[in-house]
Amino acid sequence: METNQENNVSEDIRIIETSNDSKNGQDKCPKCGATDISLNQNTGKLRCNFCRHEFEPEKISGMETDISKLEGQVISSGANNYNASASDTVTLKCSSCGAEVVIDTSSSTQARCHWCRNMLSLNEQIPNGAVPDVVLPFSVKKEEARASIEKFVGKRKFFAHPKFRREFTTENIMGVYFPYMLVDINAHANFSGEGEHETKSYYIGFDEDRQKVYDAELYHVEREFDVAISGLSVESSSDRLNNASKEKTNNIINSIMPFDVENVVKYNANYLHGFTSEKRDTSISDIKELVDTQSKDIARFAANDTMEQYDRGVRWDKEEFKIKGQQWKAAYLPVWLYSYQEVKGNKKLLHYVAVNARTKETMGSVPIHMPKLIIVSSFVELAGIIAMIFVKFDYKWAFLFAGVIYFLIMYFRYRNSNARHTYESETKKEISNLRQVDTYIKEMKRLRNSYMNGANNRRVEGTSVNNNIVKSIVNNKTIDKLTGGNIVADMIRDKANKRDKE
Numbered sequence: 072m073e074t075n076q077e078n079n080v081s082e083d084i085r086i087i088e089t090s091n092d093s094k095n096g097q098d099k100c101p102k103c104g105a106t107d108i109s110l111n112q113n114t115g116k117l118r119c120n121f122c123r124h125e126f127e128p129e130k131i132s133g134m135e136t137d138i139s140k141l142e143g144q145v146i147s148s149g150a151n152n153y154n155a156s157a158s159d160t161v162t163l164k165c166s167s168c169g170a171e172v173v174i175d176t177s178s179s180t181q182a183r184c185h186w187c188r189n190m191l192s193l194n195e196q197i198p199n200g201a202v203p204d205v206v207l208p209f210s211v212k213k214e215e216a217r218a219s220i221e222k223f224v225g226k227r228k229f230f231a232h233p234k235f236r237r238e239f240t241t242e243n244i245m246g247v248y249f250p251y252m253l254v255d256i257n258a259h260a261n262f263s264g265e266g267e268h269e270t271k272s273y274y275i276g277f278d279e280d281r282q283k284v285y286d287a288e289l290y291h292v293e294r295e296f297d298v299a300i301s302g303l304s305v306e307s308s309s310d311r312l313n314n315a316s317k318e319k320t321n322n323i324i325n326s327i328m329p330f331d332v333e334n335v336v337k338y339n340a341n342y343l344h345g346f347t348s349e350k351r352d353t354s355i356s357d358i359k360e361l362v363d364t365q366s367k368d369i370a371r372f373a374a375n376d377t378m379e380q381y382d383r384g385v386r387w388d389k390e391e392f393k394i395k396g397q398q399w400k401a402a403y404l405p406v407w408l409y410s411y412q413e414v415k416g417n418k419k420l421l422h423y424v425a426v427n428a429r430t431k432e433t434m435g436s437v438p439i440h441m442p443k444l445i446i447v448s449s450f451v452e453l454a455g456i457i458a459m460i461f462v463k464f465d466y467k468w469a470f471l472f473a474g475v476i477y478f479l480i481m482y483f484r485y486r487n488s489n490a491r492h493t494y495e496s497e498t499k500k501e502i503s504n505l506r507q508v509d510t511y512i513k514e515m516k517r518l519r520n521s522y523m524n525g526a527n528n529r530r531v532e533g534t535s536v537n538n539n540i541v542k543s544i545v546n547n548k549t550i551d552k553l554t555g556g557n558i559v560a561d562m563i564r565d566k567a568n569k570r571d572k573e
């Protein structure tokens with residue numbers, strides 16, 4: 072197939088400053104001067120824990136709101152400045168007592184001064200990826216998340232590993248802000264190929280030769296349109312991007328998307344108070360290929376919405392996809408997370424049960440007690456073979472696979488290793504200026520396949536690209552270590568400290 076993906080968007084790059092008045096250090100309540108401020112989950116607003124004053128959430132400004140007008144690369148300052156060798160730890164100076172307070176940004180952007188107990192916040196977008204542009208505050212409470220996780224696991228107890236069943240408790244679930252890149256895309260798609268519409272299906276032949284066949288009409292099909300995609304969300308920590316990880320069930324966290332990203336508010340470290348966070352460690356250049364490929368998948372699925380008559384599928388022979396503009400924001404999105412480490416010999420697998428802390432969407436992986444599942448599947452297999460002997464049915468050979476099918480259904484029900492975010496259909500998009508061509512070519516009779524040969528209009532490419540990208544990021548990180556990235560890290564930390572002292 073001829074594909075044409077022009078990603079050489081002109082060098083037009085615009086950086087939008089989103090941190091403007093953000094200052095590191097003490098963030099004081101305007102009413103009483105206290106620094107103990109955290110999210111009130113009932114209102115979604117920040118609240119002073121001392122005088123109960125509530126703050127109106129801020130929105131970031133300066134970004135393009137009409138995606139169809141996007142041109143070139145628009146990058147918010149929080150999505151831009153990532154330096155792979157910047158240090159995780161940042162030292163702030165307490166303005167009350169002068170003590171130096173170290174924040175480990177790999178899990179937090181706040182720390183309490185040991186001496187005067189004031190809270191110190193990291194709000195400036197220093198280049199270590201810890202401070203994004205926007206945050207989506209937790210709205211699902213811990214108790215609701217616990218109930219949701221218990222319900223999910225409760226339905227998967229029978230084949231669960233006995234050790235897991237004994238140890239399972241939701242007392243220690245964690246509220247985590249994971250880093251994502253939110254991308255808006257303005258693109259133009261031009262697809263052409265052939266599509267088939269079924270007109271009739273019937274049987275031919277007798278007895279052993281009896282076979283179902285199909286008549287269909289063949290059309291030449293073209294779809295050309297503009298597409299505006301909003302809030303495509305991609306993980307921006309290299310660890311989470313790795314959905315095929317052998318050590319962690321990352322696909323579980325991926326699968327609880329989408330979030331209502333249109334409701335993000337301007338980042339403020341106080342939103343993270345009481346929660347943990349995982350910082351971003353990738354740059355736009357690391358994930359651009361993934362975003363571009365996923366955008367094209369979204370366009371392909373948008374075209375499908377205009378082609379319901381081709382019930383046997385469409386085969387695109389030419390797919391042109393041109394990205395005219397892209398807009399990037401760095402975000403923290405909220406997840407309630409239960410994790411369980413399964414140890415099998417010298418292999419370890421971290422199982423997650425995750426709850427989207429906005430929509431309550433829940434997904435998980437439960438360790439399986441394999442001997443039990445295999446024994447039960449064997450009984451099902453035996454029952455299948457007996458049924459095959461006694462039942463009269465055209466496809467009775469299918470009973471031969473009863474045990475295998477049962478095994479697979481249960482395996483996926485517990486492990487959900489195939490779960491993922493179906494971004495191609497769940498991401499918000501709007502198409503406009505649609506040009507359609509549907510030209511009748513010919514009638515085809517007695518086709519043996521129920522679906523068009525070579526149909527490719529429902530394929531998804533953005534999931535396999537993912538694995539290659541993860542590999543390249545890991546390699547770059549190794550190079551970084553070899554070239555002594557630490558010296559640079561020290562320089563940046565010194566600079567951050569100096570700025571703080573001024």
Ligand SMILES: [Zn+2]
Pocket residue numbers: 100101102103104105119120121122123124
């Ligand atoms: Zn106050």
Ligand SMILES: [Zn+2]
Pocket residue numbers: 165166167168169170184185186187188189
């Ligand atoms: Zn202090």
